[in-house]
Amino acid sequence: MVNTEHFISKKLQERQASGTYRTLKQDNTLVDFCSNDYLGFARSAELGNLIDKEIARLQPVKNGSTGSRLLSGNSNYTEETESYIAGMHGCEAGLIFNSGYDANLGLFSSLPQRGDTVILDELAHASIIDGARLSFANRYTFKHNDLHSLEEKLKLAKGNCYIGIESVYSMDGDSPPLAAIAALAGLYNAALIVDEAHAVGLYGFGLVDNTLKKKVFARVVTFGKALGSHGAIVIGSYSLREYLINFARSFIYTTAAPLHQIVSVKMAYRRLQHSASAIEKLKNNIRLFKQTVDKKNLLIASESAIQCVVVNSNDKAIAIAQNLQKKGLDVRPILSPTVPKGSERIRICLHSFNTSEEITFLADTLNTFADAK
Numbered sequence: 001m002v003n004t005e006h007f008i009s010k011k012l013q014e015r016q017a018s019g020t021y022r023t024l025k026q027d028n029t030l031v032d033f034c035s036n037d038y039l040g041f042a043r044s045a046e047l048g049n050l051i052d053k054e055i056a057r058l059q060p061v062k063n064g065s066t067g068s069r070l071l072s073g074n075s076n077y078t079e080e081t082e083s084y085i086a087g088m089h090g091c092e093a094g095l096i097f098n099s100g101y102d103a104n105l106g107l108f109s110s111l112p113q114r115g116d117t118v119i120l121d122e123l124a125h126a127s128i129i130d131g132a133r134l135s136f137a138n139r140y141t142f143k144h145n146d147l148h149s150l151e152e153k154l155k156l157a158k159g160n161c162y163i164g165i166e167s168v169y170s171m172d173g174d175s176p177p178l179a180a181i182a183a184l185a186g187l188y189n190a191a192l193i194v195d196e197a198h199a200v201g202l203y204g205f206g207l208v209d210n211t212l213k214k215k216v217f218a219r220v221v222t223f224g225k226a227l228g229s230h231g232a233i234v235i236g237s238y239s240l241r242e243y244l245i246n247f248a249r250s251f252i253y254t255t256a257a258p259l260h261q262i263v264s265v266k267m268a269y270r271r272l273q274h275s276a277s278a279i280e281k282l283k284n285n286i287r288l289f290k291q292t293v294d295k296k297n298l299l300i301a302s303e304s305a306i307q308c309v310v311v312n313s314n315d316k317a318i319a320i321a322q323n324l325q326k327k328g329l330d331v332r333p334i335l336s337p338t339v340p341k342g343s344e345r346i347r348i349c350l351h352s353f354n355t356s357e358e359i360t361f362l363a364d365t366l367n368t369f370a371d372a373k
């Protein structure tokens with residue numbers, strides 16, 4: 001007998017009992033310390049105007065893309081934008097996916113084959129893990145940012161080997177020793193894939209610089225964080241692009257993004273080239289927060305816009321976040337199982353548009369909670 005309703009209610013009750021029940025949040029007017037809009041692009045009227053002008057120039061523009069990229073959903077504009085973005089990152093070619101989730105899913109599921117090996121940092125994003133799971137390759141994780149642990153796994157690798165890491169980790173905000181990992185990948189002839197979702201913006205076009213790029217097989221850049229838009233691109237060689245068009249199911253079997261989205265992304269890239277002052281402001285805000293917040297031992301070491309105060313329990317993280325929200329600050333708790341048990345945290349995202357007063361108030365308020373611990 002089908003007993004789906006019983007199954008669903010049991011699972012939801014379990015979630016409720018463990019204090020990890022997820023709900024969607026409504027719009028609010030709190031000070032934003034939780035979005036990925038690091039440079040304020042998503043709310044920029046100036047960027048909005050650039051997008052409108054470009055759309056007007058391209059008229060007539062269809063409201064939807066009308067099909068998958070391989071059928072009716074492709075456009076010259078999309079392909080030009082892919083080349084333009086790849087060029088910005090100093091790469092040969094790029095392929096746009098409908099989201100970062102889709103990009104990682106397509107890349108990590110299509111490239112490694114049965115008999116190959118995928119080695120991921122243990123804190124790699126769910127989209128990377130899910131992609132690797134969908135492949136038939138052998139999978140290993142290595143200890144977060146730990147070269148020794150990575151090398152142990154590289155020694156076990158069979159077939160073609162792929163390493164998946166992020167240049168700024170989404171839940172911790174820290175960065176790996178990129179040059180050393182690239183060197184190790186070279187030593188073991190492994191293809192290094194770097195997700196730059198949270199690095200693009202604060203670090204300009206990312207942390208994979210001109211020297212490193214020769215040692216990195218592919219990069220994933222998402223457009224929904226500092227670029228303030230939506231979607232993602234995989235950048236690498238021409239042949240990688242051709243391969244993904246042929247084998248990445250999350251690219252093939254989905255309706256392409258509408259032109260409006262592609263225009264938004266292209267204009268965001270144009271703006272990023274002229275965003276030195278916003279980036280400087282963001283860097284100052286990160287510095288100010290790190291200086292003002294006490295209890296440095298509770299902070300995860302991070303130079304990025306993601307700053308985390310670890311409080312070690314779901315209940316405590318929820319209580320602190322609720323208190324901050326009552327004081328007008330939009331700060332969200334990150335609970336287990338999203339992060340490992342014992343590392344539940346308050347995750348703060350800093351932005352170029354946050355004022356010094358807002359940041360000082362946030363840090364001072366956090367200090368009082370930390371003191372009460």
Ligand SMILES: Cc1ncc(COP(=O)(O)O)c(C=O)c1O
Nearest residue numbers: 099100101125170195197222224
């Ligand atoms: C590191 C990383 N990669 C990929 C993604 C997925 O990107 P998107 O939100 O565009 O699906 C995210 C977003 O949460 C992320 O943090």
